[in-house]
Amino acid sequence: MRTVWNDAVAARKHAHASGLPYPTTAVLDKVLITEAKRTKERSWLAEVSTVPLQQVLRDCHMAYQNFFDSLSGKRRGPRIGLPGFKRRTGTQAARFTRRGFALRPNGRLYVAKVGELKVAWSRKLPADPSSVTVIRTPTGKYYASFVVTVDDDAEVLEPLSDLEAETGIDMGLKAFAVLRGGKVIDNPRFFKRLERKLKKVQRAFSRKVKGSANWAKARVKVARVHEQVRHKRSDWIDKQVATIVAENQGIYVENLNVRGLARGRAAKSWHDAAAGMFLTRLESKAARAGRTFAMVDRNFPSTQLCSACGTLTGPKGLAGLEVRRWTCPCGARHDRDANAEINIRREGRRLVAEGPPDT
Ligand SMILES: [Zn+2]
Incomplete structure (x- = not known):
């Protein structure tokens, strides 16, 4: 390939x-x-x-x-x-369309000119796949990833009886996200632990003589930790998304400029990847579950707006980044993130009520 x-x-x-x-x-x-x-x-x-x-x-x-x-x-x-x-050492992938593979009744995967492969299924396929990609990771593991078109109705959840069960989502750095009522989704603890582990194996790798056997071994170790980070992150995001979609009939979130959000390299790589993936999966899962979903424009001043009186008196710009609590001249006292969540939720509802623009 x-x-x-x-x-x-x-x-x-x-x-x-x-x-x-x-x-x-x-x-x-x-x-x-x-x-x-x-x-x-x-x-x-x-x-x-x-x-x-x-x-x-x-x-x-x-x-x-x-x-x-x-x-x-x-x-x-x-x-x-x-x-x-x-390069030879990177991830290698081969994609097979309908003619190139078949699923055997015994659960094995037949791939053209390769033969039958034993598969450890991570879950049951919801329908016949239209293609499969066989991937060899840098650590020598193989993965088969199927493309399956799911009937749009397949995942519709029962509408919640409480139509007021709605939440805005304020994405942050300090906390991963803040939901209605100031409910906080913290950045997962495993991230810091894996980050330390990654630094350690990377340091060891950099000390090896390029091209030597130990260098090759150390490189596999680095790739393995990267793989762990990706899997853990993906699982964690799926869990958060599933909970939010199960508990809320309406979901409103700020369309973030994800790339500009985080500062510092380690935090940045984690946060950018996680926030982007979170938004994408949340939107698609909400759609499949028949939930109301809206993205609020990233220029909407969710942090600055006082949710009590509607004036722009909140923290803004770089100088305002550290402000966690503030009091509006109208007398309202705000937690930064909880206030932003209320504004995002209201703006999301307004967008949904307004409907798509006339064409
Ligand atoms: Zn106010």
């Missing part, structure tokens, strides 16, 4: 350097797969199913497309880099 990807990147780099047009996926399919199979150094491609090989070309094209869209401003968000060569 890596070879085909790297050949595709090399072909496109060469075409660009020589002032030739961008080679399409169809052209690369012919040159890098069909014709390459007949050459001595690429003859092994014939022993592999062409399904994932062609998928690599499509994925590679998509990576370029995203890069071009990012350059032209068609794609919003952070700049996307030019696709690069893949």
